[in-house]
Each structure stands twice: as structure tokens, then as C-alpha cells.
Amino acid sequence: MESQTTVLTRVDGSADLVHGETRAIVSVSGPIEPKARQELPAAAALEVIVRADVGVADTREKLLENKLRSVLSQTILTTSYPRQLIQIVAQVLESGEDERYTCKEAASIINGSYLALIDAGVALQCSFAAESFAIAQDGEVITNPTPLDLRQSKSSHVVCYSIRDAKVDSLLFSDSIGSFTETQLYSVLARGTESVEAHHRHFRSTIEAKISKDFVWKLQ
Amino acid sequence: MDGRRWNELRRFQCRINTHPNSADGSSFVEQGNSKVVCIVEGPMEPPSRSQLSATEATLNISLNVTPFSSIDRKRRNKNERRIQEIITSLKRTFEQSIITDKYPRTTISITCHVLTLDGGLISAVTNSITLALIDAGIAMYDYISSVSAGFYDNTPLLDLNQLEENDLSYLTIGIVGKSEKLALLILENKIPLDKLEGVLAIAVAGGHRIRDMMDKEVRRHGELRLSKLANK
Amino acid sequence: MAKGIETSANEKAFIIDALTQGVRTDGRKLDEYRDVKISLGSQYGSVDVTMGETRVLCRISSEIVAPYEDRPFEGLFTVSTEISPMASPMFEQGRQSDDELLITRTVEKAVRRSNALDLESLCIIAGAKCWSIRADVHLLNYDGGFIDASCIAVMTALQHYKKQDITVSGEQVLVHDFSERSPVGLSILHVPICVTFAFFNPHGVEQNIKGDAKEIYVVDPNMQEELLKHGILTVTINKNREVCQVSKAGGLPMDALTLMECSHKAFTIAEKLTNDIKKLIEEDDLQRKGSQWKMLSASNDR
Numbered sequence: 001m002e003s004q005t006t007v008l009t010r011v012d013g014s015a016d017l018v019h020g021e022t023r024a025i026v027s028v029s030g031p032i033e034p035k036a037r038q039e040l041p042a043a044a045a046l047e048v049i050v051r052a053d054v055g056v057a058d059t060r061e062k063l064l065e066n067k068l069r070s071v072l073s074q075t076i077l078t079t080s081y082p083r084q085l086i087q088i089v090a091q092v093l094e095s096g097e098d099e100r101y102t103c104k105e106a107a108s109i110i111n112g113s114y115l116a117l118i119d120a121g122v123a124l125q126c127s128f129a130a131e132s133f134a135i136a137q138d139g140e141v142i143t144n145p146t147p148l149d150l151r152q153s154k155s156s157h158v159v160c161y162s163i164r165d166a167k168v169d170s171l172l173f174s175d176s177i178g179s180f181t182e183t184q185l186y187s188v189l190a191r192g193t194e195s196v197e198a199h200h201r202h203f204r205s206t207i208e209a210k211i212s213k214d215f216v217w218k219l220q
Numbered sequence: 221m222d223g224r225r226w227n228e229l230r231r232f233q234c235r236i237n238t239h240p241n242s243a244d245g246s247s248f249v250e251q252g253n254s255k256v257v258c259i260v261e262g263p264m265e266p267p268s269r270s271q272l273s274a275t276e277a278t279l280n281i282s283l284n285v286t287p288f289s290s291i292d293r294k295r296r297n298k299n300e301r302r303i304q305e306i307i308t309s310l311k312r313t314f315e316q317s318i319i320t321d322k323y324p325r326t327t328i329s330i331t332c333h334v335l336t337l338d339g340g341l342i343s344a345v346t347n348s349i350t351l352a353l354i355d356a357g358i359a360m361y362d363y364i365s366s367v368s369a370g371f372y373d374n375t376p377l378l379d380l381n382q383l384e385e386n387d388l389s390y391l392t393i394g395i396v397g398k399s400e401k402l403a404l405l406i407l408e409n410k411i412p413l414d415k416l417e418g419v420l421a422i423a424v425a426g427g428h429r430i431r432d433m434m435d436k437e438v439r440r441h442g443e444l445r446l447s448k449l450a451n452k
Numbered sequence: 453m454a455k456g457i458e459t460s461a462n463e464k465a466f467i468i469d470a471l472t473q474g475v476r477t478d479g480r481k482l483d484e485y486r487d488v489k490i491s492l493g494s495q496y497g498s499v500d501v502t503m504g505e506t507r508v509l510c511r512i513s514s515e516i517v518a519p520y521e522d523r524p525f526e527g528l529f530t531v532s533t534e535i536s537p538m539a540s541p542m543f544e545q546g547r548q549s550d551d552e553l554l555i556t557r558t559v560e561k562a563v564r565r566s567n568a569l570d571l572e573s574l575c576i577i578a579g580a581k582c583w584s585i586r587a588d589v590h591l592l593n594y595d596g597g598f599i600d601a602s603c604i605a606v607m608t609a610l611q612h613y614k615k616q617d618i619t620v621s622g623e624q625v626l627v628h629d630f631s632e633r634s635p636v637g638l639s640i641l642h643v644p645i646c647v648t649f650a651f652f653n654p655h656g657v658e659q660n661i662k663g664d665a666k667e668i669y670v671v672d673p674n675m676q677e678e679l680l681k682h683g684i685l686t687v688t689i690n691k692n693r694e695v696c697q698v699s700k701a702g703g704l705p706m707d708a709l710t711l712m713e714c715s716h717k718a719f720t721i722a723e724k725l726t727n728d729i730k731k732l733i734e735e736d737d738l739q740r741k742g743s744q745w746k747m748l749s750a751s752n753d754r
Contacts, residue, residue, distance in 0.1 A: 008593045009505050010540040025592065027538040049545050051536055054513040054588050089538040089545075091590055093509060094495065305557045305701075308550045312702025316683075391698065401705035405685070407698035408565055413715055416695055420708050 001202055003111075005119040005210045011089075013120025017112040020144045021096030022104045026112035028120040030086030044081035046072055049089045050109060060102065064090075067106050071130075071160055071173045072113060077123040086122060088113055097147050103132040103156040104144070106175065110160055111199060118207055128172055129199040130160035133188045135180050141187055143195050155180040159192035163200050168193040227422055229367070229379045232430060234347065234437050236355040245356025249348040252381055253338035258348035260356040263326035277323035279315055281307050281330045283345060289337040290382070306342055313394055313404045314349060319359040328358060339382040340368050342392045342406060347430060354438055362397030365431040366404065369393070369423035371411050376419040378426045391419060395427040464680055471668050472654045476677070478504070483671045485647070485721050486597070490608055490729065492736050496635065497613030501605040504674055505595030510605035511588045512613040516625065519575065519582040527574020528584035531560050533602055539594040540675075558699055559589070559602045562644050562688040566696035569610060570639040576618065576625055583615065585638065596674040599686055603646040604725065611640055611733050642690040643729065644697070645722035648672060649714050651683035651704045667704055671717065685711070687718040691726045 001019045008014040011027040031044055038045040050064040051057060068090065076086065090109040097104045110130040117124060134145035134153035142149050150156060155178025161168045176185065224230070230252030238257070239246035245260035266272050283303055318328070330352070332345050346366035353360060370380045370390030380390050389411050394404030411419060459467075467477055474482055489502040497512030519526060533556045535543045543552065563569070574583040587609060589602045614635035619626045650673035669685075670677060678684075683703025688696040695715060700706070 008507070008538065010594050011538060014538075025538075029537060029541040032541060047537075047545070049536060049538075051534075051538075051590070052588075053511050053590075055586065056532065087537050087541065089536050091536070091538055091592065093511075093590075094493075094498070301553065301557060304553055308554060309699075309701035311550075314702070316703060316705065396705045399705075400708045402700065402708055402711060403705040404702055405698055405700040405711065407695065408561055410566060410694045410696050413689065413693040413695050413719055416715060417712055420711070424708055 001199065003115055003203065003206045005115050005206060011120075013116045013118070013122070015112050015115035015119060017108055017115065019108050019111065020104070021094065021147060022092075022108045023094040023096070024090055024092050024105065024108040024112045026088065026090045026109060026116040028086065028088050028113070028116040028122060030088075030120065030122060031081040031084035032087065034083070034085035038085055039083050042082050043078035044076070044084045044086050046076065046078070047085060047087045048072065049087075051089070051091045053092045053095050060099065064102055064106055064109065067102070067158075067173070067175060068109055068113060071110050071128065072117075074172055075125050075128050075162065076117065077125055080123050088116070097150055101150050101156055101177075103134075103150075103158045103175070103177075106130070106158045107132040107144075107160075110158075110173075111203070115203060115206060119210065125162075126169065127163040127200060127203075128160055129163060129196045129203065130158060130173070131192055131195045131199065133157040133159070133191065135178070135184055135188070139184065141184070141191050143191060154178050155184075157185070157188050159189060159196070161193060161196045163196070166197065166200060166204075168196055226375050226377050227425070229426055229429060230381065232433050234351055234434055236351045236437060236441050243352075243356075245352040245354070245358070247348045247351035247355060249344055249351065251340050251344045251347070251379070253336055254340050254344045255335040256344045256348040257333045257335060258345070258352040259331045260328065260349075260352040260358070261331075262328035262356070263323040263358065264329075266325075266327040272325055275324055276320035277318070277326045277328050279311050279318070279320075279328055279330070281311050281314075281332070281349075283307050283310075283332045283334070285334045285337065285341070289334050306345070309342075309404060309406065310346065310349065313346070313364060314353070317360050317362065317364050317396065317403060318353065319361060322359050328353075328356075337382065339380050339385040340392070342404075343367050343379075343394075346394050346404065347434065351434055351438070355441075362399075363431045363434060364394050364396060364403055365427045365434060366392060366394040367423055367426040367430055369419050369426065371415055371419050374415075376415070376422045378422050391423065393420070393423045393427060395424060395431070398428060398431065400424055459676065459679060467676065467680060468652055468654055471652055471670065476670060478674055482668070483717055485672045486674075488601075488604060488725065488728070490604070490732055492608075492612055492732065497609045499605050499609040499612060501601050501608070503595075503597050503601050503604075503672070505593055506597050506601050506674075507591075507593040508598070508601040508605045509590040509592055510602070510609040511590070512609045513586050513588070514583050514613075514615045515586075516576065516581055516627070517584040518580060519578075521579075524579035525575050526571040527582040529564060529569050529571060529574070529587075530584070531563055531587045531589065531606060533559055533589040533591065535591050535594075535598075539591040539598075543594075554699075554701055555598050555602070558599050558646070558686055558688075558697070559606065561697050561699070562599075562603050562646050563587075563606050563610075566644050566688065566690075567641055568607065568644050570641050573639040576620060577623070580623070581625055585610075585613075585615075594675060596676075596678040597648060597672050600646045600648050600672060603644065603688070604729070607640075607643050607645070608729050608733070610638055611643070611729065612736065613638055642692060642694070642696075643726045644688045644690050645718075645725050646686055646688045646697075647714075647718035647721050649685045649687070650677050650681040651685065651706055652680070653682045653704050667706055667710070669706075669710065669714065671721070685714060687715050689715065689718050689722045691723055693719060 389409030
């Protein structure tokens with residue numbers, strides 16, 4: 001996995017994330033002034049936009065938007081920004097999976113928005129990270145599957161955990177498509193904790209690099 | 221193609237104040253077989269507060285290309301992107317030529333109906349708007365006269381009809397008064413760079429001729445009005 | 453432009469005053485084009501163009517569809533440019549402002565109407581099957597010059613793109629995988645390049661119409677210049693000295709002679725850019741061929 005923050009200049013925070021075959025760029029603007037119909041009296045409104053790499057936005061992107069929103073609405077401290085808007089735009093640059101799957105893209109845009117939110121300085125309840133999995137025909141769990149793995153798989157999964165003190169805390173989001181057994185799901189969830197913690201260590205180093213760059217005048 | 225010389229305009233006829241009771245300003249322009257009616261209302265209070273600008277007038281243009289205007293009778297969607305683009309271009313053009321800061325907090329609404337279309341859509345519409353604005357008594361810096369010019373086999377051609385427009389590359393210009401200033405310029409097909417100057421030159425000359433004809437009509441109408449007033 | 457970043461009256465006066473003295477705020481000369489950085493992606497037809505702060509990404513995709521009934525011998529080509537709030541929060545999602553419409557239309561006209569892509573070569577079986585090529589332009593960061601950057605991105609991506617090879621036997625079309633047969637490029641007839649000029653009128657409108665004061669024009673305006681401009685002109689031109697499209701949608705009236713001057717300047721820029729793109733594509737081709745050779749020889753060794 002490779003990640004980089006502050007790649008765009010016109011938005012408050014942005015991150016470019018390459019994870020296996022998938023590449024996404026996520027931008028965050030906020031808190032900004034909302035339109036009247038978006039405004040919420042006690043919390044910040046979230047505007048989540050997901051854009052496909054190829055073709056026009058359709059139901060698939062709406063589905064991804066919903067998945068991303070369900071994670072973000074739990075993690076962003078929306079009550080600290082009442083009557084304001086946080087705008088999150090995720091642009092998939094390379095999908096890395098067939099059109100009928102969304103798991104790799106979902107994991108990438110969740111991870112990308114985590115970095116972008118931190119880059120934008122938006123208050124979060126907790127850290128979080130996500131990973132995609134596939135279960136092959138023989139029951140083997142594949143972490144971050146390739147497009148070929150996905151095509152031959154029985155089911156695909158996305159799991160997202162919140163993180164506290166560099167350890168997995170609680171399950172924020174899990175999404176599975178296909179046929180699988182309960183024990184298989186549990187093994188996916190168990191495998192998820194490991195890779196999510198690994199991702200989190202990577203994000204930490206990205207953020208440390210960003211901070212040392214941002215505060216280069218202070219550290220010297 | 222229709223018996224004209226390369227630098228000849230098509231028959232250009234115009235009338236202003238054609239709908240004296242229904243609008244503040246109106247005009248009817250015939251350029252060859254293209255016929256356009258234009259109606260101007262305003263300056264008036266804007267329908268919604270959001271359109272209001274404290275320093276200048278806002279311009280609203282709508283363009284209706286009637287389905288019976290061309291041979292294929294295709295029903296044109298009002299929101300068709302090409303039409304929308306023309307509207308935006310026209311808006312930007314006339315925003316600069318109307319002295320908009322004379323009419324703060326008002327809207328000027330312009331409606332054009334294309335009755336028959338035989339090439340030169342943008343130019344006929346532009347000319348009709350100029351005339352209707354003059355008829356409405358809205359202060360403008362100068363006339364905007366518009367004409368199209370094409371290019372065929374090393375000779376530039378002035379004022380193309382639909383058939384010619386389909387096959388040749390052409391440009392449409394809008395000129396300010398008698399100057400050589402271009403307020404509007406749209407070219408959509410390929411023209412060799414070195415020939416561009418020649419095509420532009422005849423288009424400018426054609427635009428000036430159209431301006432003179434429009435001016436004549438405005439003066440004729442003015443005199444008519446004046447004589448009516450004197451008789452009273 | 454839509455509700456954007458407002459420039460204060462002081463700054464506005466400063467920028468325009470500087471322009472009258474021939475100085476631009478980013479240190480360029482009035483007729484200097486920004487450096488264009490083009491990077492090609494790992495996949496065919498994926499191109500990232502950076503001009504100053506402006507960043508545009510273009511992806512080409514293709515599929516086999518039925519052609520339009522009234523044009524059985526031609527393939528399909530669509531360009532989609534949607535601007536999301538990612539480029540700048542002043543763009544709204546879902547709603548197209550007038551400026552966005554003009555950007556989209558100009559890019560489409562420059563690339564599609566000028567027949568840059570040979571549509572007839574996309575035909576597979578007349579009236580039944582043809583290639584549909586789609587160019588998705590993603591505008592990532594906005595700092596003026598979207599039209600120029602998008603056009604460069606689309607044209608580079610089209611030259612870079614390679615589609616699967618096919619064999620036709622009767623009504624059947626066999627699509628070969630990349631590993632089976634080397635993919636084929638698209639047939640590009642010419643490379644149109646857009647050059648945008650922004651016009652400024654340092655004096656009153658009246659003086660300009662009377663012709664006393666000359667307007668100032670700058671090549672390739674950045675965001676601030678684009679927000680302050682009084683008029684804009686986009687010239688699309690190719691290496692063969694053909695003007696493909698000129699659009700000056702209203703705005704400040706300008707001299708016909710200035711237009712000619714602009715077109716000639718545009719030509720010099722377009723010529724240089726076309727050569728740059730060509731060189732880049734050739735280099736990439738060589739590199740890809742090299743790696744393919746290595747792969748082939750590796751499998752031979754086995």
C-alpha cells in the first residue's frame with residue numbers, strides 16, 4: 001500500500017491511496033457553509049460523493065456512497081460542527097476489480113477518506129481502517145484479492161474496524177456478498193484485525209511524514 | 221450555391237416594433253429563408269430575489285427553435301446542450317454591449333422564436349436581439365451585427381444557407397458597430413490558419429452591411445414615430 | 453464562475469495594474485504557456501496532466517456496441533467531463549453552471565467535432581457492431597485552463613490507448629486478450645490542441661468600444677486571472693495549421709487583428725505540445741515493447 005496526503009490544493013484535505021490494483025483519490029472540504037436544505041441544526045451534514053473511474057455514476061456509485069457514509073457518520077465528530085457541511089469526494093482512479101464487485105473500491109475509499117479527513121483537520125471519534133477479502137472456492141481466505149481471485153471467489157467481504165491505541169477496538173462496518181458459512185465470516189473478521197492494524201501502522205507513518213513536512217519550521 | 225456571388229449577403233429584411241402591445245421591444249428578422257422573432261421585456265423587477273444584482277441588470281435569454289423550422293421536424297429539447305451553449309454565448313455578448321449598470325436591480329428578459337431555419341441561426345438571432353433591444357429603448361453602446369462566413373475551395377463565402385453550412389466549415393461573428401471589434405466568434409469546423417484572415421475580413425464587411433441595413437430600419441421606424449407624434 | 457473565491461478590490465486592482473505593465477502574478481510572461489507535465493499510467497489510455505496547479509486525469513475505455521442506425525459505418529465516441537467539488541468547492545455536484553457547460557462543450561467540439569478520432573475505423577460489422585470509445589475526464593484540481601488541460605489529456609490518452617485485437621468471421625466477432633495478440637492502437641487523424649486566452653480591459657468599457665484603449669490578453673490564465681477576466685477566447689488548432697475551433701462566447705469585444713495574433717501564437721504552442729506528446733508516447737511504446745520482449749524471452753528460456 002502506498003499513500004500520500006495533501007495532493008490537491010483547492011480543498012482542505014486530500015489523500016492519494018494505492019492499494020494493490022486499486023487507486024483512489026479522496027478530497028475533503030470542510031467545515032464549509034451548507035446549502036439551506038443540507039443544514040442540520042445540531043450536527044454537521046455530510047456530503048459524500050463517489051465517482052467511478054470509467055463511465056457515468058449509477059447505482060453502483062450510490063451504493064459505495066452509502067457504504068462510505070455509514071462509516072463516516074459514525075467516526076466524524078459531527079456534533080462539533082453544527083450547521084456546517086463536510087464534503088467528501090472520492091474519485092476512483094483505477095478500480096482494480098470487475099464492475100459487479102465493490103469490495104476493493106470500498107476499502108480503498110474508506111482508507112483514503114481517513115487520511116484525507118486527518119489532512120483536513122476534521123475531528124474524528126476514533127481512527128479506522130478497512131480491508132477487503134475474498135473467500136476462494138476451497139474456503140481459503142484471501143486478503144486484498146486480485147481481480148482474478150475475485151472472479152473465482154465464492155464471496156467477497158469488506159471489514160472496517162475502529163482503532164484505539166494502535167489496537168483494533170470495535171467493528172464499524174462489514175459487508176459481505178456471496179455464499180459463505182458463519183465460521184468463514186469469523187475467520188475473515190479475525191484476519192481483518194491483523195491487516196487493519198498493519199494498515200494503521202502505515203497510516204501513522206504517512207501522517208508522521210505529513211506532520212514533519214507541515215511543521216518543518218517548528219521542528220528545526 | 222444559390223446564385224449569389226461569394227461576397228453577397230442573402231436578402232436581409234428586418235422590422236422592429238412588430239408586437240407593440242405585447243412587449244416592450246420586438247423585432248422580426250429575415251436572413252434569406254431564416255426567420256426569427258424576438259421579444260424583449262424589461263427592464264423590470266426580477267421574478268425572484270435570487271437573480272437580483274445590486275449593481276447591474278441581469279439578462280435572461282430563452283431561445284426556441286420551433287420543430288417546424290427545419291426539414292427534419294425534429295422536436296428539439298429546450299435543454300439541448302447546443303442550444304444552452306448558444307444562449308450562454310449570447311448572454312455574455314449582450315451583457316457587454318448593454319449598459320447594464322444603468323439598470324440596477326432589474327431583469328431584462330429576451331425571448332427568441334426561430335420560425336424557419338435556413339442556416340445562420342446564431343447570426344439571425346443576434347441581429348434580432350439587437351433590434352428588439354433598441355426598440356425597447358434599452359441603452360446599448362452600439363449595434364451588434366452578426367453574420368456567418370464559410371470557406372470553400374480557396375474562396376471565402378459570405379452568409380451561408382443550411383445546405384452550405386452542412387458541408388462547409390464556417391464561422392459566425394458578432395461585430396460591434398462599425399468597428400472591427402468582435403464581440404462574438406464561434407467556429408466549429410476546420411479552417412486552415414492562413415485562410416482565416418480572409419474569411420474574417422469578408423465576415424466583418426458583411427457585418428457592417430447588415431449594421432447599415434438595421435440602422436436604416438431603426439431610423440425609418442423612428443421617423444414614422446416622430447411624424448405620428450407631430451400630427452397629433 | 454460559480455460562487456467562487458472572491459478577490460478583494462485591492463488585489464484585483466493590483467493584478468490588473470501589473471498586467472498593464474506586462475507582469476503576471478505567477479511570474480510568467482503574458483504569452484507564456486505553463487509547463488505541461490504529462491504522465492502515462494500503467495494501463496493503456498490513462499493519462500495524468502498537470503499544468504501549474506491544475507490537474508486533470510483522463511481514462512479511455514472501449515466496448516463493442518451497435519452503431520447508431522443513421523450512421524451504420526461509424527463507431528461511437530463520447531467525451532465526458534464532469535466537474536466535482538474535488539476540483540474546487542466552488543463547483544457544485546450535480547448542477548452544471550454555465551461555465552461548466554462551456555468547458556464541456558468546448559472540449560467536446562475540439563476533440564469530437566473536429567474528427568480527431570477516425571470513427572469509421574471503429575466499425576466492425578456495418579450496422580451491427582462497432583467499437584464505442586469513451587473518454588472520462590476527471591478534473592482533480594482547478595487552477596484555470598481546464599479546457600486546455602482536458603484537451604491535452606484526452607488527445608494524449610487517445611494516442612496512448614490500445615484496444616484488444618479482434619477477428620471477424622461472418623457474424624461472429626472474436627476478441628483477443630492482451631496476452632493472446634498484441635493490442636492495436638486507435639487511428640488518430642490529427643491532434644487538436646486548445647489554447648485559451650483571457651482578455652482584460654484596464655479601462656472603461658466605453659473607451660474599449662470607441663477603440664481608444666487596447667485590451668490586454670494573456671495566454672493560459674490561471675484561476676485568479678480566469679476569475680477576473682473580462683473575456684475569454686479558446687482557439688483549437690493542430691499541427692497542420694488547421695484551426696479546428698474558435699470560441700469566444702461574448703465577453704469583452706476584441707480586434708480582429710488581435711484574433712489573428714492569438715491564432716498564430718496558439719499555433720506555435722500547439723506545434724510544440726504535439727511534438728512533446730508524440731515523443732512521450734513513442735518513449736512509452738519503446739519501454740513497453742522492451743518489457744514485453746523480456747517477458748517473451750523469459751518464457752522461451754523456460
